[in-house]
Amino acid sequence: MKITRIDVYQLSLPLLKPYRLSGGRLLCTEIDSTIVRIDTDEGISGWGEACPWGSTYLPAYGPGIRTGLDYLAPLIIGYDPIQLNVLNRHMDLMLQSHPYVKSAIDIACWDIQGKCMNRPVYDLFGGRTEEDVLVNSSISTADPQEMLDIIASFQEQGYSVHSCKVGDNNPQMDVRRIETIEANRLENEVYTYDANRAWVPATAIHVMKAVSTPLSWFEQPCETIEECAQVRNCTLQATVLDECLHKFSDLQRVVTNKQCDGVKIKPNRVGGLTKAKLMRDFCLENGIQMHIEDVGGTVLADTAAVHLAVSTPTSHRLATWVCQDMIKDELAAGQGARNRSGKIEVPVQPGFGIEPDLTLLGKPVQTYR
Ligand code: MG
Numbered sequence: 483m484k485i486t487r488i489d490v491y492q493l494s495l496p497l498l499k500p501y502r503l504s505g506g507r508l509l510c511t512e513i514d515s516t517i518v519r520i521d522t523d524e525g526i527s528g529w530g531e532a533c534p535w536g537s538t539y540l541p542a543y544g545p546g547i548r549t550g551l552d553y554l555a556p557l558i559i560g561y562d563p564i565q566l567n568v569l570n571r572h573m574d575l576m577l578q579s580h581p582y583v584k585s586a587i588d589i590a591c592w593d594i595q596g597k598c599m600n601r602p603v604y605d606l607f608g609g610r611t612e613e614d615v616l617v618n619s620s621i622s623t624a625d626p627q628e629m630l631d632i633i634a635s636f637q638e639q640g641y642s643v644h645s646c647k648v649g650d651n652n653p654q655m656d657v658r659r660i661e662t663i664e665a666n667r668l669e670n671e672v673y674t675y676d677a678n679r680a681w682v683p684a685t686a687i688h689v690m691k692a693v694s695t696p697l698s699w700f701e702q703p704c705e706t707i708e709e710c711a712q713v714r715n716c717t718l719q720a721t722v723l724d725e726c727l728h729k730f731s732d733l734q735r736v737v738t739n740k741q742c743d744g745v746k747i748k749p750n751r752v753g754g755l756t757k758a759k760l761m762r763d764f765c766l767e768n769g770i771q772m773h774i775e776d777v778g779g780t781v782l783a784d785t786a787a788v789h790l791a792v793s794t795p796t797s798h799r800l801a802t803w804v805c806q807d808m809i810k811d812e813l814a815a816g817q818g819a820r821n822r823s824g825k826i827e828v829p830v831q832p833g834f835g836i837e838p839d840l841t842l843l844g845k846p847v848q849t850y851r
Pocket of ligand 1: 676678702724
């Protein structure tokens, strides 16, 4: 099988509500998504998506993905989409880093593989678990009562897992947020306090020592692996690392040096599902718990990540955030992985189970053949 044509589409996805994270310093109102369709000489096509969370969250930028594809896509025409190790090595050789650019291609090839085998992609990842994937809420930074109100609206919808954004310049305000939320915790709920790297180590240590959160997690307190490790050495809080893990060697380093208890694996951040699966399997062998989800985008990005999440044993699997509830545009109405009252319904069709609405996509902005 050979890749014969690649179409690239662009979608601007306004958020239903402006969203703030990292103590309010990162405001996002719209996300810029790149959708890729790969055609093959055997008549099977696959879809992939790459969508950074604005331009401030990670070293990625929507138009930059399409510029990267303009260079990379012509170089993979003729490659076999089933031979993903060969294809990924070629992409890494041709273009250093730029994982978002490669991610859309790699993900579309997994869709093709599933369709070739007439199996949902989760079967190619080892087979799905019986248990549902729980949806992680995402609670924007606000004053403590406002955050409680947002959490209550998710509780009413059936959510039991919540990711609360903290990371204020004023550590006392973060302590108040966390203590207010913990005081209102329902039995069986799981909370994560995600600073999105806003704190310097001293602030993180002060906040994390000041609060009593024996059943909760703290996520990405500081910018770098070294700073997060400094914090972890000074507190007993369970920590998740996210934005500082860009490649396998980052993960290997933090696990080997026991610098975290959990991680977030996002296919777009690490270069696609092939690399995300490698990281998932390494975490399974090393006792690390995982959130598996993507950075943002349509139901296509949600679904690709959910196929990996649902094939991950529940002993190691934490909840999955989905972006579909934060945007109004529907790439594929009624299709793909869907949030049903805080649990994810996973499609059983071959591949990802998504055929995008071409009227929404419009004409491709770039075509390579
Ligand atoms: Mg995070």
